[in-house]
Amino acid sequence: MKIVLASKNNHKLAEMSAILSQLGVEVVLESDVGVDVEVEETGETFEENAALKAQAVMKASGLPAIADDSGLCVTALGGGPGVYSARYGGEGLTDKDRYELVLSGLSGQIDRSAKFVSCICCAFPNGDTLTARGECPGLITYGPRGEDGFGYDPVFLVPEKRKTFAQMTGEEKNAISHRGRALEQFKTELEKYLSESAQ
Known part of the structure; x- marks a missing residue:
């Protein structure tokens, strides 16, 4: 089965392919099937935005x-940046600009608790949809740590690992990340769906 990833993000393609290939599912980019869709993310929740895409x-x-919609929810920022994680602070900012904005917003804050959330939606031409959600709790550091990852990874610390996402290998991160957890749940849903469809 071929599933099109509603994203142009190669990081997401790699993460999804690693898990869904176990079911014999080939995940391809929009460009691989000659499609280029810009979706306005007008949803108020991660679930709504994933479904729109x-x-x-x-x-x-x-x-x-x-499609996956994911973001960082910081307790002391009222759950922000949340669904606006990718656009936090406006257009034209780099990943570094955005995480620095979060750090400055937490200046003087003792509560550094946060979580990454990922919601996945798969839409089928017959009208069926499958959804899954994963969360990874953590803390916001006082400064960036690590060279890998993307987005807010350098400032998101997983206490039991004593590492930020940016200090982990891809395998380490996938095993505990919000997207890894959502994908594992989605894999179970898809497996059930495929076996029911085959009957």
């Missing part, structure tokens, strides 16, 4: 489409 790419490609 999956539906749009499924309609444009005629193939099952999978």
